Amino acid sequence: MLYVEVTDKLSDIRKLVDIVKKNGGNIGCILVFQGVVRGESKGRKVEKLYYEAQEKIAEDKLREISEDIRERYGVLDVAIEHKIGEAGVGEEVLNIVISSQHRVEGLYALEELIDRLKVEVPIWKKEVTDRGEHWVTESKPNKAMLVIDGKKVPINPFVSEILSKVILAMISTLKGVDILGDERIVVKVYRNTETHNSCDR
Numbered sequence: 256m257l258y259v260e261v262t263d264k265l266s267d268i269r270k271l272v273d274i275v276k277k278n279g280g281n282i283g284c285i286l287v288f289q290g291v292v293r294g295e296s297k298g299r300k301v302e303k304l305y306y307e308a309q310e311k312i313a314e315d316k317l318r319e320i321s322e323d324i325r326e327r328y329g330v331l332d333v334a335i336e337h338k339i340g341e342a343g344v345g346e347e348v349l350n351i352v353i354s355s356q357h358r359v360e361g362l363y364a365l366e367e368l369i370d371r372l373k374v375e376v377p378i379w380k381k382e383v384t385d386r387g388e389h390w391v392t393e394s395k396p397n398k399a400m401l402v403i404d405g406k407k408v409p410i411n412p413f414v415s416e417i418l419s420k421v422i423l424a425m426i427s428t429l430k431g432v433d434i435l436g437d438e439r440i441v442v443k444v445y446r447n448t449e450t451h452n453s454c455d456r
Contacts, residue, residue, distance in 0.1 A: 265338050
């Protein structure tokens with residue numbers, strides 16, 4: 256059972272946690288995300304944000320994305336609330352809670368949900384700063400993203416395109432793996448580290 260709401264007042268995050276707990280399943284972890292209004296954006300001092308939405312359409316789209324992600328990653332349940340109207344610096348504007356059996360699928364599901372919410376859901380954000388106000392346009396993520404030690408490293412579109420093609424070509428050689436073209440693929444590379452066995456003498 257999915258819980259989705261676009262509202263001018265967010266609930267306490269514990270309400271969403273209770274919702275996914277009540278829906279049960281073999282829960283091994285609960286992931287909680289809260290989006291908060293930053294005080295600075297691209298060198299400008301943020302005074303407030305303003306969100307507008309086609310509420311019914313936005314809720315339907317959020318539900319559609321949540322159902323797709325639940326099936327894709329096998330998470331147990333998803334609860335989302337997105338604020339509309341005015342929001343000051345430090346105020347919560349997005350609550351997401353995901354329950355899953357293991358943290359890995361839950362983390363991947365959460366990241367994709369946030370990325371897709373920004374570009375697919377008809378919710379618009381106006382940023383009011385000390386230099387004026389403007390509507391924010393969210394862009395789709397690059398085909399390939401490089402993260403080193405938890406930090407995103409900027410890469411140009413040409414390199415991104417090459418990386419994505421190389422990775423897809425490598426995966427296509429694996430037996431029993433079918434790539435449809437819209438999957439989210441995560442490749443982790445670990446540094447070689449020397450390990451030393453110790454023993455008491």
